[in-house]
């Protein structure tokens with residue numbers, strides 16, 4: 212057992228390592244958490260993730276920019292790698308899997324990578340297809356991995372149109388899959404018109420919506436199962 | 442109302458660049474402005490334009506011929522320099538949609554690669570550099586008597602993001618600024634070599650596009666310390682008229698942008714131009730209508746309104762925030778021209 216004082220110290224160190232993008236610091240503190248037998252869930256959510264939340268705030272306030280965000284993410288991943296094997300059950304109430312990528316013809320992937328990181332943090336299993344992804348690949352990968360959620364990113368008005376095709380192909384093959392779209396030219400209007408289940412304007416909202424969607428999806432599946440049985 | 446011509450569009454643009462009085466702001470661009478309407482007359486496919494000088498020049502000239510938009514600009518993609526340095530590109534020849542060429546294979550794969558990469562000895566003869574030069578010559582021969590002919594290059598940071606993984610570049614800009622600095626130095630030299638070729642072919646003005654350094658992505662501090670010095674070198678080595686373009690958030694770097702030595706700075710719709718005007722005094726400022734949401738998707742009235750706003754805010758040239766999107770309605774460009782000509786007359 213760790214004392215409350217030691218726990219607070221470690222949580223602070225984890226949090227600050229992420230904020231100050233200090234990979235070594237995150238590793239050291241995580242190793243100590245493991246050595247002392249402290250709860251890994253606690254360390255992840257009240258340490259690393261709470262640091263990342265602060266980083267998100269600094270990003271919005273334009274004190275941090277994309278490089279800082281990426282480096283903080285590296286520190287977070289460094290800690291996560293050490294802590295993850297010691298977690299009993301890592302999820303925020305849902306265990307989801309997601310296929311994510313930037314659509315064909317579009318190499319803008321900075322935003323997509325930020326959204327992906329949020330999913331990693333939340334314990335989703337993420338299949339990242341990268342950028343300039345041929346439209347059929349999204350459908351193939353969803354079927355291969357049976358993922359709950361497919362996330363499409365586009366930063367150009369022309370490539371954005373490709374999403375429409377992916378959405379209808381996906382829904383035709385697998386009506387239960389949830390689809391979320393995003394990127395600067397995308398709007399919730401467009402998402403609605405094209406039959407996507409969600410749109411988010413930034414990474415934080417993307418995660419919130421994803422969690423809601425996956426929870427409702429799971430509930431729906433459970434109810435269907437129950438009906439079958441009962 | 443038609444314009445009683447006191448000067449040709451070409452004279453107006455060149456005079457403005459040299460700091461002389463002009464009767465009204467020119468309405469032109471230093472970035473791509475190919476239109477699908479222009480392509481239709483020739484029966485050209487967008488994907489084919491990038492590797493054929495004749496088609497490139499025809500497509501570029503068509504915008505002026507159809508609408509009076511006051512320039513001719515080639516090329517249309519951002520891959521020329523990277524390709525000449527050894528990257529492989531994808532023009533999406535198999536697709537009918539308008540997709541812009543991208544880099545398929547980069548040449549730097551890790552940190553060590555940043556130090557071994559160098560400018561090929563025959564750089565100016567590689568990839569599509571000769572083709573772009575040929576397109577400029579053709580364009581010049583076609584409409585060069587009436588309008589100024591422009592071309593563009595990438596800034597060193599944005600070019601670095603084309604030849605290596607952008608995520609790595611962004612992080613190394615913090616962790617190993619000296620290493621990134623050396624790479625930018627080398628790329629700035631390559632860019633200057635390319636600019637010399639464009640000048641030889643007859644380009645009247647060159648736009649340096651450094652969108653990778655927008656404040657949406659990178660802090661003003663890093664822009665100033667790491668990137669600005671190399672932009673300064675590029676501009677000091679260029680003889681043609683020059684423009685520095687950065688899209689996205691730029692209010693906090695506008696002053697640094699003018700310090701680069703560029704003849705003019707260009708910003709997009711996210712910039713508060715009235716504020717920028719106050720900060721940069723009389724330096725030439727181009728902008729800043731939204732090339733998609735207004736010019737392509739907006740009504741003629743929205744276009745006119747945007748033009749008036751640019752002029753009221755104090756731009757020296759009415760100019761788009763980025764490439765004009767090809768599906769633009771010809772009527773909208775005509776409305777824009779008409780408004781620039783007749784507003785305040």
Ligand code: B12
Pocket residue numbers: 277316317318319320321322323325326362363364365366367368369391392393394395396410411412413414415417473517518519540541542543599602607652653655657658688689690709732733762763764
């Ligand atoms: C950096 C950049 C580039 C880099 C991209 C490098 C890379 N690896 O990403 C380079 C130089 C390669 C580039 C190339 C081009 N670009 Co560019 N580029 C930009 C720029 C400056 C910044 C984009 C960015 O990263 N923003 C920062 C991130 C953090 O924000 P974000 O992407 O919006 O992401 C957030 C949200 O949108 C959301 N989100 C994103 N994805 C998703 C997905 C889901 C599912 C959800 C829920 C949410 C979500 O969450 C993110 C985090 O909060 C923008 C202008 C601007 N300031 O936006 C132009 C811009 C996107 N580019 C543009 C253009 C025209 C081009 C080119 C066509 C130019 C040319 N002539 O070739 C080429 C395209 C090449 C291609 N085929 O893809 C235009 C697009 C116009 C349009 N309306 O279609 C823009 C808008 C510039 C402008 N002012 O007009 N570009």
